[in-house]
Amino acid sequence: MLEVREVSKSFGGLKAVDRASLDVARGEIVGLIGPNGAGKTTLFAAIAGFHRPDAGTVSFEGRPITGLAPHRICAAGMVRTFQITQPFAGISVRENIMVGAYLHTADRRLAAREAEAVAALVGMKDQLDQRGADLTVAGRKRLELARALATGPRLLLLDEVMAGLNPTEIVEIVGVIRNIREAGVTILLIEHVMQAVTSLAERVYVLNQGRMIAEGTPAAIADNEEVIEAYLGHGAAKVLRA
Numbered sequence: 001m002l003e004v005r006e007v008s009k010s011f012g013g014l015k016a017v018d019r020a021s022l023d024v025a026r027g028e029i030v031g032l033i034g035p036n037g038a039g040k041t042t043l044f045a046a047i048a049g050f051h052r053p054d055a056g057t058v059s060f061e062g063r064p065i066t067g068l069a070p071h072r073i074c075a076a077g078m079v080r081t082f083q084i085t086q087p088f089a090g091i092s093v094r095e096n097i098m099v100g101a102y103l104h105t106a107d108r109r110l111a112a113r114e115a116e117a118v119a120a121l122v123g124m125k126d127q128l129d130q131r132g133a134d135l136t137v138a139g140r141k142r143l144e145l146a147r148a149l150a151t152g153p154r155l156l157l158l159d160e161v162m163a164g165l166n167p168t169e170i171v172e173i174v175g176v177i178r179n180i181r182e183a184g185v186t187i188l189l190i191e192h193v194m195q196a197v198t199s200l201a202e203r204v205y206v207l208n209q210g211r212m213i214a215e216g217t218p219a220a221i222a223d224n225e226e227v228i229e230a231y232l233g234h235g236a237a238k239v240l241r242a
């Protein structure tokens with residue numbers, strides 16, 4: 001469904017992403033992990049059209065999309081969420097979600113109906129009339145998911161939706177993500193909460209200093225020496241095994 005081939009992106013002299021490749025098949029939940037500053041968000045931005053890659057290609061459902069603008073990629077069926085959520089503070093949750101639906105319809109009533117369906121999927125149907133400004137962190141995260149879903153994606157890129165949530169809220173959002181997949185949406189997620197990655201993802205990619213260093217099941221990744229050392233430093237794998 002998504003094919004990323006040898007994508008690179010530099011900022012000045014810094015190679016934030018260095019020839020990274022990954023694949024996502026329809027129906028999967030795939031994790032993208034790596035230490036802080038590894039280049040995960042930059043790779044997402046390059047996939048979703050927010051940064052033009054310096055090199056490499058991205059294709060979605062067999063069509064090349066490298067360098068297309070984000071709204072064109074979104075209209076093609078792939079959308080990303082942002083780590084820092086910014087709901088429209090002065091309008092309701094319903095209207096915030098409708099902004100996403102307006103990508104494919106100008107009909108206000110249809111957009112409102114879609115917003116309600118999406119709100120039910122993310123567990124926000126009792127908050128539809130609440131103002132964006134009055135949401136808790138967990139509410140803002142759900143709204144970010146809902147706005148993205150309202151655009152009608154077949155592939156959803158989630159950037160750290162669990163950051164800032166407490167353990168109960170994490171369990172709840174894991175359930176929401178499962179429901180989204182059950183509803184037919186394929187998911188690629190950046191996540192630091194390893195417990196969530198392990199319980200959700202069938203496959204995980206690991207980025208370190210811009211390079212893709214490993215790919216496999218969560219169990220294989222947790223046992224991979226290069227991955228352990230990327231997180232804990234050189235020699236850590238040996239120390240842990242000793």
Ligand SMILES: Nc1ncnc2c1ncn2[C@@H]1O[C@H](COP(=O)(O)OP(=O)(O)OP(=O)(O)O)[C@@H](O)[C@H]1O
Nearest residue numbers: 011014015016034035036037038039040041042043
């Ligand atoms: N717009 C930018 N201009 C300059 N440098 C940038 C820019 N965006 C990211 N970087 C740098 O690129 C590198 C990769 O950053 P990125 O945010 O992609 O990492 P990340 O893996 O998402 O990190 P985190 O887990 O902390 O969110 C970092 O060194 C970062 O400082």
